[in-house]
Amino acid sequence: MKVLVPVKRVIDYNVKVRVKADGSGVDLANVKMSMNPFDEIAVEEAIRLKEKGAAEEVVAVSIGVKQAQETLRTALAMGADRAILVVAADDVHQDIEPLAVAKILKAVIDEEQPGLVIAGKQAIDNDMNATGQMLSALLGWSQATFASELDIDGDHAKVTREVDGGLQTIKVKMPCVVTVDLRLNEPRYASLPNIMKAKKKPLDEKTAEDYGVDVSPRLEVVKTAEPAERAAGIKVADVDELIAKLKEAGAI
Amino acid sequence: MTAFSSFDNAGRSPLFFDDTLRMLRDQVRRFVETEIKPHADAWEEEGRTPRALLRKMGELGFFGIRYPEELGGAALDQRATVVWAEELGRSTYSGVAITALVHTDMASVHIFNAGNEAQKVEWIPRCISGEAISAVAVTEPGAGSDVKGISTRARREGGDWVLNGAKMFITNGVHADVYCVAAKTDPEARPSQSVTMFLVEKDTPGFTVSRALDKHGWRSSDTAELSFSDVRVPDANVLGSAGGGFYEIMKNFQNERLVIGAMAMGEAQAALDLTLDYLRERRAFGAPLWDKQAIRQRLAMLSARVEACRQMIYATAARAAAGEDVVREVSMIKALAGELVNEVMYDCVQFHGGMGFMRESTIERMSRDARVQSIGGGATEVMLEEVAKRM
Ligand SMILES: Cc1cc2nc3c(=O)[nH]c(=O)nc-3n(C[C@H](O)[C@H](O)[C@H](O)COP(=O)(O)OP(=O)(O)OC[C@H]3O[C@@H](n4cnc5c(N)ncnc54)[C@H](O)[C@@H]3O)c2cc1C
Ligand SMILES: Cc1cc2nc3c(=O)[nH]c(=O)nc-3n(C[C@H](O)[C@H](O)[C@H](O)COP(=O)(O)OP(=O)(O)OC[C@H]3O[C@@H](n4cnc5c(N)ncnc54)[C@H](O)[C@@H]3O)c2cc1C
Numbered sequence: 334m335k336v337l338v339p340v341k342r343v344i345d346y347n348v349k350v351r352v353k354a355d356g357s358g359v360d361l362a363n364v365k366m367s368m369n370p371f372d373e374i375a376v377e378e379a380i381r382l383k384e385k386g387a388a389e390e391v392v393a394v395s396i397g398v399k400q401a402q403e404t405l406r407t408a409l410a411m412g413a414d415r416a417i418l419v420v421a422a423d424d425v426h427q428d429i430e431p432l433a434v435a436k437i438l439k440a441v442i443d444e445e446q447p448g449l450v451i452a453g454k455q456a457i458d459n460d461m462n463a464t465g466q467m468l469s470a471l472l473g474w475s476q477a478t479f480a481s482e483l484d485i486d487g488d489h490a491k492v493t494r495e496v497d498g499g500l501q502t503i504k505v506k507m508p509c510v511v512t513v514d515l516r517l518n519e520p521r522y523a524s525l526p527n528i529m530k531a532k533k534k535p536l537d538e539k540t541a542e543d544y545g546v547d548v549s550p551r552l553e554v555v556k557t558a559e560p561a562e563r564a565a566g567i568k569v570a571d572v573d574e575l576i577a578k579l580k581e582a583g584a585i
Numbered sequence: 586m587t588a589f590s591s592f593d594n595a596g597r598s599p600l601f602f603d604d605t606l607r608m609l610r611d612q613v614r615r616f617v618e619t620e621i622k623p624h625a626d627a628w629e630e631e632g633r634t635p636r637a638l639l640r641k642m643g644e645l646g647f648f649g650i651r652y653p654e655e656l657g658g659a660a661l662d663q664r665a666t667v668v669w670a671e672e673l674g675r676s677t678y679s680g681v682a683i684t685a686l687v688h689t690d691m692a693s694v695h696i697f698n699a700g701n702e703a704q705k706v707e708w709i710p711r712c713i714s715g716e717a718i719s720a721v722a723v724t725e726p727g728a729g730s731d732v733k734g735i736s737t738r739a740r741r742e743g744g745d746w747v748l749n750g751a752k753m754f755i756t757n758g759v760h761a762d763v764y765c766v767a768a769k770t771d772p773e774a775r776p777s778q779s780v781t782m783f784l785v786e787k788d789t790p791g792f793t794v795s796r797a798l799d800k801h802g803w804r805s806s807d808t809a810e811l812s813f814s815d816v817r818v819p820d821a822n823v824l825g826s827a828g829g830g831f832y833e834i835m836k837n838f839q840n841e842r843l844v845i846g847a848m849a850m851g852e853a854q855a856a857l858d859l860t861l862d863y864l865r866e867r868r869a870f871g872a873p874l875w876d877k878q879a880i881r882q883r884l885a886m887l888s889a890r891v892e893a894c895r896q897m898i899y900a901t902a903a904r905a906a907a908g909e910d911v912v913r914e915v916s917m918i919k920a921l922a923g924e925l926v927n928e929v930m931y932d933c934v935q936f937h938g939g940m941g942f943m944r945e946s947t948i949e950r951m952s953r954d955a956r957v958q959s960i961g962g963g964a965t966e967v968m969l970e971e972v973a974k975r976m
Contacts, residue, residue: 365593406604525646525659528608
């Protein structure tokens with residue numbers, strides 16, 4: 334079985350995000366970019382399936398600017414076998430929306446014919462949480478979102494999902510799209526020898542036009558703003574005063 | 586949370602670093618954030634960096650950056666070493682950083698650069714995996730800056746050599762497995778041709794750790810005084826040619842000094858970043874301290890100087906990798922970085938106010954750790970003489 338893992342290049346989770354002066358988005362110039370952390374978990378899971386003998390090949394796909402090839406090299410250094418970069422934008426500030434990403438992924442999947450897609454549940458830049466779901470709809474495949482455990486059992490996958498009430502275990506028919514949550518695994522480091530090996534692994538470059546997908550935005554960003562600054566706190570002497578203050582503030 | 590990515594502009598520029606080196610930077614940084622920073626306070630107390638951590642670094646290939654693939658390395662060049670040293674310096678725990686950096690770039694390099702095939706095959710793969718940790722013992726109680734002035738003697742006896750003397754301030758000295766030791770083999774010869782390097786294994790009879798030294802900073806690094814009393818080593822343990830030790834030491838200093846420069850600038854940038862975070866939060870006289878021009882202009886100038894020094898290190902590493910002679914620049918870097926990191930720490934402590942004087946603050950530890958950067962590996966004055974000779 335072939336496993337396909339989409340990976341997105343996003344602003345590094347350690348970077349303090351700054352909103353651009355014109356409010357059109359966050360400033361990405363000269364900012365450290367990394368693989369979306371959920372996608373790292375997806376890559377890790379795919380590699381583990383390969384190590385267990387449940388998969389033969391892991392293919393990482395990224396859609397975005399040319400610089401995303403660095404993100405793909407990281408996936409290769411972790412252990413993916415090959416990578417496909419679909420260049421869909423020149424400007425690092427242009428985000429490709431989930432529907433366009435899902436359409437391109439569908440086209441790649443039609444060519445590649447993987448038995449399983451493992452994606453991150455969302456990207457930490459815009460938190461859309463939509464690509465995996467849209468992809469499964471376009472493909473007509475089953476989907477299992479927010480996975481915290483994944484077992485492949487013949488032509489089915491058993492997936493434990495993190496839902497509001499606790500854990501839910503479902504069985505879905507393969508091929509399917511799985512989106513992963515934080516607790517599925519802890520991604521490995523790319524060791525230096527594996528970073529060196531990744532240089533020799535194949536990385537194909539395509540464009541959105543190659544797949545005939547229109548990536549122009551359908552959503553309009555009206556405004557981007559910093560979260561409100563946290564106001565200074567106060568110290569209370571005892572529980573009674575705490576309750577009184579909370580009542581005063583209308584919190585209880 | 587890391588400050589706005591002051592670290593990642595030139596440090597990720599394709600002008601100096603390709604995809605491979607950027608990935609190396611990412612992996613070392615993640616290692617520092619997850620495997621070092623949450624745990625290292627305990628190591629500062631214990632006075633050593635645990636072997637388990639060094640083994641993990643070995644497993645990830647960090648100890649083999651420069652060594653050839655046949656021996657298990659990645660065959661990268663000075664630029665990769667700079668990334669490694671700078672990111673370790675950025676950890677804020679320079680005791681941990683120096684433990685690793687002495688092993689990779691100051692000690693095991695003696696085996697690789699001067700050693701014969703048999704010595705390399707025996708030691709380098711084990712140094713790369715972290716199974717064997719190395720130390721280099723040149724400095725003595727009576728001779729530091731003046732390497733030719735060492736008095737540890739090695740005399741010929743049958744087919745062996747017998748070492749007598751003492752070594753001082755030896756990093757990894759307490760816990761290393763293998764030591765590259767400088768001794769005088771021919772006191773009659775010209776001073777520059779009288780020194781030979783020897784490989785001495787930990788449990789060799791007569792070789793003892795006299796004491797673990799109690800230091801001002803670098804507290805998670807073990808530093809020792811060593812004693813050699815009729816230590817018999819076979820001729821097979823001579824590193825390079827007899828009498829060629831002084832030149833080997835001088836040659837390896839070039840890498841060592843570049844590494845100390847990169848490490849120091851990692852420390853300096855990290856200190857500026859965390860002080861900036863502090864000043865943006867800390868309020869006095871009705872506004873964040875960062876609003877005071879007197880403060881922010883001082884930090885802005887320091888950050889300009891740190892940036893200049895970092896980029897000189899990057900450029901010098903690239904030139905060294907291309908085979909250019911950069912002795913002058915490396916000496917400049919060691920002098921400049923060793924002093925600059927201390928100026929940065931002084932101001933960063935100052936702007937932390939009373940908190941900068943407290944053991945609980947990171948900047949307090951960093952200011953102690955930085956002090957040695959203008960002394961070890963070639964004191965500023967000695968470096969400036971090297972520069973002046975080439976002016
Ligand atoms: C924490 C630590 C770890 C170390 N690790 C190692 C190690 O692993 N292996 C090793 O071999 N050594 C090690 N050293 C030794 C280090 O390299 C020496 O301390 C350094 O070379 C200075 O030598 P010294 O201490 O003998 O000072 P000295 O040579 O006595 O010099 C004292 C001071 O005099 C000044 N000075 C010296 N010469 C001149 C000159 N020509 N002109 C003007 N001023 C001058 C400088 O300010 C210098 O700092 C370590 C030192 C420290 C503190
Ligand atoms: C060991 C020790 C003992 C002490 N003992 C006592 C004691 O017995 N009793 C007591 O009451 N206090 C004591 N203090 C507190 C001491 O007086 C304060 O630390 C000092 O006044 C600085 O205040 P701060 O630490 O709040 O720094 P902050 O006010 O936060 O200032 C931080 C830094 O910002 C800079 N800065 C501040 N304001 C300006 C400005 N307007 N323009 C430009 N730069 C500015 C300065 O560099 C300053 O160091 C002690 C402190 C220490 C470290």
